[in-house]
Amino acid sequence: MSSLSQDFPFGIMDVVELLHLRIRRRQADSVYTDCPFCGDRRGKMNVNFVKNVWRCNYCGEHGGMLNLYAGVNHTTNSEAYREICDALQAGDTSWGFGGTENTDVSAGVPARESHAGSQPAGGIPQSERAGIQEIHQTYSLLLEMLSLNPAHRAHLRSEKRGLTDEQIDSLGFKSTPPFFLCRSLTERLMKQGCKVEGVPGFYLHEGGYWTVKFSSRAAGILIPAVGVDGLIRGMQILLDVPFKDKDDPPEKAGTKYIWLSSSAKNMGTTSGSPVHFIGNPFARTIYVTEGILKADIAYMLLNRTFVAVAGANNLAQLGPMFKLLAQNGTELVIEAHDMDKYSNEMIAKGSSKIYLLARQHGMECRRLTWNPNYKGIDDWQLALRREKQQKEGDEQNEQKDRVFFCREGTGQPERIPDFPHRRWKFRIYQLSFDAGRETIPFAFKGIRDLHRAGYEQPPAAVYELVWDSELLCPDGWKDTEILEQISVHFGKRVPEDCKGHPLASSDVVELDDGAGRRYFYIDGRIFEPVRFSPFLAKPMRG
Known part of the structure; x- marks a missing residue:
């Protein structure tokens, strides 16, 4: 779709405007909006305005700009093309024809005259992703420079998480640093020979120096995402205060986890949502769940090998992981997503994809079910441990x-x-x-x-x-x-x-x-x- 759409007189952001999709976050080459198909309002749908494609990381729906419009309006692609052209020529959107041609450079939005598939005019330049070894070295030394504050350690040791001090230290969890230390930490890394250009989270400040994207609003616990080879591929942040939109209902949970990423910054790099691995690389049986911290806790409780994805339908990097594990001798994949896979069609869809991926690589796949009073496999195992520790005769x-x-x-x-x-x-x-x-x-x-x-x-x-x-x-x-x-x-x-x-x-x-x-x-x-x-x-x- 991206190649053909270069000749279209509009781009996918015109479609976003016509459909009144709410933009939650902006990146250098894309925006995150609410999904009109599954109705999720946490900004899970990525709209790439360079390639003119979209994908919801929650429900898995994806495609080009015509079937985005057609899918929402229940029409054909040819009718979608005609309606979009009519609307833009009529001046129904400030984004396209008849509206302003100025570019919001700070948001990284392409100018009207910029064609899809090319570097967006006025867009934010990005660094080429660094090598795996370079990313691991930089992240490893960064974690060594940081500490875990008492409040975060207490949370990880609490009944909710159930980790010991030794387990916390072995997993490498640290607290995010304050904003005023970002530049000095980056300079220390560079002096020690670490590469920061192309490492997710680092970017070139307008003042001409390299720094890392930490802030008080995104303060929390740093959780490393590790590959089968033991090298750190990325880092998530368990937020102290979940992100919530001002229009969200009070009962709606906010975003609890974000990736350390600098894709919205000058010469920054996207995190890429890497798959996390913990356990034995040659295990015959592996468990797949959603959430890095969940997998780490479950591994400590069960002593079983776990693979963690960042979202139920965010499985793009799971295929290469399965291919490597199959070569290492893995025979059985156990899907261990949360128990709402029985009530949530989006999570159920992601669970089904794990079965297909496992079969593609010659592995058997089974579903793990547990006491539905506990949402996640970590919650269930912690409850079993508490039950075992309870004294009789209460x-x-x-x-x-x-x-x-x-x-x-x-x-x-x-x-x-x-x-x-x-x-x-x-x-x-x-x-x-x-x-x-x-x-x-x-x-x-x-x-x-x-x-x-x-x-x-x-x-x-x-x-x-x-x-x-x-x-x-x-x-x-x-x-x-x-x-x-x-x-x-x-x-x-x-x-x-x-x-x-x-x-x-x-x-x-x-x-x-x-x-x-x-x-x-x-x-x-x-x-x-x-x-x-x-x-x-x-x-x-x-």
Whole structure:
């Protein structure tokens, strides 16, 4: 598309203006906008105005400027061409014909007379990327010059991250330096023989000296991205304060991670979103997840080899990594993306691409599923470690000892309570993910997400029965007390003969005290009464 579009009387930024796409960030040769296809509002769609192409790093959609316009307006490419020309000639956009021809040089936006595919007039000149060894040397010495402040170390040692001091030091995490040290750090690197030109993050200041792009707004923890060869390819920053747009709703999480990059600076270089590797380069089994820090923590907890991508659909560099690992003897790839791969179509799409890439290189691929109460593989493993460390005999266990669960199908508890008690029947229904249904919008989510998906009540047809049993509990207990004990008993693990997963949001529990059946939708620790038609649900698997 980029070669043919050189003859077009417009560029892709004209299309961006016509579609009113919101620009979130500007680079030397591209901008990041909100994606009109998946609706993501974090600026994940890259629009390259030199090549006249676009790609959303969240949903994976991509193409040229005509199918960008055509896709949004549900028309053909030929109709898109005509409509764009008509709009520009009518002066409907300040970017194209009939508007200003001035160039926003500071933003790196090409002038109107600049043709696609050429160096944009007034664009920001970029350095050619340095060699792998040069990048590694510069980053390694930079990290040696930096320290990890107590607050960042405390965060990494917290229950949320679960790392030890020795692990933190071995992984090379450091705190970003203050802005006033950027020039002196760069000069020290250059004096030690390091190359900074072409290393992501470094750029030539308008004052004529080289410096590195750190700032108070982007302060946080530096996380190295390492290749199979052990060389640092890039660095991410876990931000102290996530980036949020002023128009974003309060509940929306901001951007937590950014790459150390200088692509919007004079003689700067893009990070390139490298793939991260940690573990044994000759491992027969590797795990693939999203997020460098997540992979590092999971490696420390599981002692398994991990590959980390920067986004679920940001897999451009995963193919070369798989090719090398296959040559090294890797036979099995385990996809370990977060559990929202069951509710988010974009993440599910990225997971499917991992299967295809693995097969292309002769490797088998499997999906890893865990307790859906925990989003990431690191969260799950940290929870298992905490559970293992918990002492027996706490108040929760003392309360649980007053409830006696029967083995499935027997109706017989392990022992009969020595207090006045009552027998209850209960069933657990969970979402069924068969071959034709990869995602369900409200999977492992609360009642509001069920309603947002268009359901007033949980649709029994997409559920299956996974447990059918009884319990004995003190006489006079209410539904909520019974449900709490079921949640405690099935919330962390399930019996060996259970076909389901630990109890989680979106599950439905049926209670039957002999006088009638009642149904409850699990929403975290809340049990929402709902209507449910059990005869529509799939029967229990044998």
